[in-house]
Amino acid sequence: MKHSLNLLAMDNSQLFSVLICEEYLMLQRIKDIYAYRDMIYSLVRRELRGRYKGSVLGFLWTYINPLCQIIVYSAVFSVIFRVEIEKFYLYLTIGMMPWVFFNTSVQGGSTCVRAQADMVKKIYFPREVIPISYVTSAFVNMLLSFVIVFLAVLTAGWGFNPLALLFLPLIMLIEFFLALGIAFIVSSVTVYFRDLEQIVGVLMMAWIYLTPIMYDVDFIPGQLRTLFFLNPMTPVIVVYHDILYYRSIPDAACLLQAALVSLAVFAAGFLLFWRLDRGFAEEL
Numbered sequence: 001m002k003h004s005l006n007l008l009a010m011d012n013s014q015l016f017s018v019l020i021c022e023e024y025l026m027l028q029r030i031k032d033i034y035a036y037r038d039m040i041y042s043l044v045r046r047e048l049r050g051r052y053k054g055s056v057l058g059f060l061w062t063y064i065n066p067l068c069q070i071i072v073y074s075a076v077f078s079v080i081f082r083v084e085i086e087k088f089y090l091y092l093t094i095g096m097m098p099w100v101f102f103n104t105s106v107q108g109g110s111t112c113v114r115a116q117a118d119m120v121k122k123i124y125f126p127r128e129v130i131p132i133s134y135v136t137s138a139f140v141n142m143l144l145s146f147v148i149v150f151l152a153v154l155t156a157g158w159g160f161n162p163l164a165l166l167f168l169p170l171i172m173l174i175e176f177f178l179a180l181g182i183a184f185i186v187s188s189v190t191v192y193f194r195d196l197e198q199i200v201g202v203l204m205m206a207w208i209y210l211t212p213i214m215y216d217v218d219f220i221p222g223q224l225r226t227l228f229f230l231n232p233m234t235p236v237i238v239v240y241h242d243i244l245y246y247r248s249i250p251d252a253a254c255l256l257q258a259a260l261v262s263l264a265v266f267a268a269g270f271l272l273f274w275r276l277d278r279g280f281a282e283e284l
Contacts, residue, residue, distance in 0.1 A: 029274060032126045039125060043133035048140060062144055066100050077214050085216060093152045094244045095213035095237050098172075101142035102179050102233060103204055105135045109183030110190045110200045117284040127277040128270070131183040139176050153244060161247040171239045171250070171258065178232055178262040184269030188276040191283050212237055232261045 033040075051061075070093050078088045085091045112134040113120065113127065120127060153160065190196045211233045212220075220228050228234050235258035239250040 026274065029126060029128070033128050033132070036125055036129050040129055040133045040136065043129065044137045044140065047134065047137035051137075051141075062141055063148055066096060066145055066148060069100070070096050073214055083215060087156050087158070090152050090156045090158060091216075091241065091245050092214060093149055094240055095211075097142060097145055097149050098175055098237060098240055099208060099211065099213055099233070100145070101138050102175065103208070104138040104141070105179035105183050106186060107200055107204055108138065109134055109179075110186040110197045112183070113187045113191055113280065114194075114284060120284055121281050127280060128184070128273060131187045131273070132180065135176070135180045135183050138179070139172075143172075149244065158245075159247065161243075161249075164243045164247055164249050167239070167250050167255070168243050171236060171243070171255070174255075174258050174262045175236050177266040178236065178258075181262070181266035181269035184266075184273040188273040188280075191276070191280055207231070207233070210234075212241075216241075229257070232258075232265060235261070 070089065073096070074089045074092050077083045077092070109131050113130050116130050119125075120130075186196060186200055190200075210228065210231050212228070217225065217228065217234070217238060235254045238254050239258060242248050242250040242254075
C-alpha cells in the first residue's frame with residue numbers, strides 16, 4: 001500500500017514537472033513570436049502588395065469585391081425574398097464587411113502554411129507567424145473596406161452614436177482573435193489532412209446563412225435562437241449591427257459571449273497549432 005502511494009506521489013510529481021515544462025515552452029514560444037514581429041510586418045506588407053498585383057484595378061478590388069457581394073445579396077433578399085428591414089442595403093453592408101474578413105481568414109488560413117512550405121522547410125522561425133501575418137493582412141483589408149460602411153451610413157442619413165462607436169474597436173479586436181484562433185486550427189490540421197481545405201470551403205458557404213447578416217435575429221423562431229447563438233459569429237455580427245445600424249450600445253451579455261468565445265477559440269487554436277507544428281517540415 002505504501003509502495004503504491006509512493007508511486008502515485010512520484011507520478012503526480014512527474015506530471016507537475018511536465019506541466020511546468022510545457023508552460024515554460026509555451027511562454028518561450030510567445031516570446032519567440034514577439035521577437036519575430038518584424039517578420040510578421042514584412043509578410044503582411046508582402047501579402048497586401050501581392051494580393052492584387054498584376055490586376056488592372058489593383059487595390060480598388062479591396063472595395064469592388066465586397067460591393068459586388070452586397071449588390072447581389074441586396075437584390076436577392078430585398079427584391080425576391082422581400083426581407084422587411086428598413087434600408088436593407090445598409091443592414092447588409094454592416095454585416096457583410098466583417099464576414100468578408102472572417103471568411104477570408106478561415107478559407108485562406110486553411111492553406112497559408114502549405115503555401116509557405118519552402119520557407120517552413122528551410123528557415124527556422126515560429127510557425128505561428130504565418131497564420132498571424134495572413135489574418136492580420138485580411139484585418140487591415142477589412143479596416144480599409146470599412147470606408148464603404150461609413151459612406152453607406154452617411155449616405156443613408158443614418159448618423160452615428162458616438163458612445164456606441166467606442167465599442168467598434170473592441171468588437172473588431174474580438175473578431176480578429178476569433179478568426180486567428182480558427183485560422184490556427186485549420187492551417188495546422190490541413191498540413192496533415194489536405195481534404196480539410198475543400199471541407200472548409202463547403203462549410204463557409206453554409207455558415208454565412210447561419211449568421212444574421214441578411215436577416216435580424218428577431219426573425220429566428222425562439223426555440224431555434226439558442227442554437228443560432230452557438231455560432232461564434234452570431235454575437236459578433238449582432239454587436240456590429242447594434243453599433244452601426246441600431247446606433248445603440250451593444251448588449252453586455254452578447255458582447256461578453258463574443259469575447260469569451262473568441263478567447264477560448266484563440267487559446268484552443270494556439271495550443272493545437274503549437275502541438276502540431278513540430279511535424280510540419282516532414283509533412284509538407
